[in-house]
Amino acid sequence: MNFDNTTLIVAGAIFAAVILLLVLFLRRPKQRVSLSGAESRPLSPTSSARSIDLAEGRGVADEGAAAAKDVAGQILGVEAHPLVAPADGPPDNLQTLKGVGPKLAAQLNAAGFTRFEQLARLTPNEIALLDERMGAFKGRLARDRVSEQAAYLARGDTEGFESAFGKLGGA
Template structure:
């Protein structure tokens, strides 16, 4: 076995391994934005979740859309543009601006509000800005549950006349 002839191959292989390791393991540049950094349009307003349910909800909505097309069933309401919206101002404590804030975050139906989990409720509450805390204080979720079910008698007995 000729060690001198293989030495060049070993050195070249070691150099290649070192270069690949350096490319894969080198420290990445981390950028920290300060408070005075101007925000670009794609940074200032994150796209609201269309369904209000995160990635799993988006996947479920897409699946129901495709399945609905296959079996010719209207399984999903139209979203952007011609979307049906419930009148959130029927809820006690929700005015036009608060309703617009909920619509801007992708919530358009009483049913969407009534099905919020505690984690989603906290996330939504954090996004409401000047209306923070109003969902719990005015019992908006409970009111939306009555209105989603169409139980106006139960709503009026609990919260007063509509």
């Protein structure tokens, strides 16, 4: 039996949707808790509102679409979630960032990161995903707050950078 790409993508989307529904069904709350009157503090740490930052989306529909994209990417053998947006302009000297030397800068360039603004736009989840690809430098991006440093330099705030991270250096 011969399948074309559309059939495989549709099958992957249906499979991902079924899995997503199962996960949502199994994770539903066991009991409902409501606060009465003016009391507004959470009853327990698990009932408090948490900030969940997902690089793929914030709603069920977005998550379903992302799951279908994951399955289709695996079937077709392509990168379903590229981390980096194309650079706009000449490359920046990433070695200006504290903790980024020539080897880490080369790895970031190989991953498509050439400008401060690209690094500044990364979400915590995207930083974690990129960190997984950094081999010997795993953990450095988060520990050295590379995205935060890049945000200062992307907007040209060298004074803010130096007050937060120390004297501006570079190779």
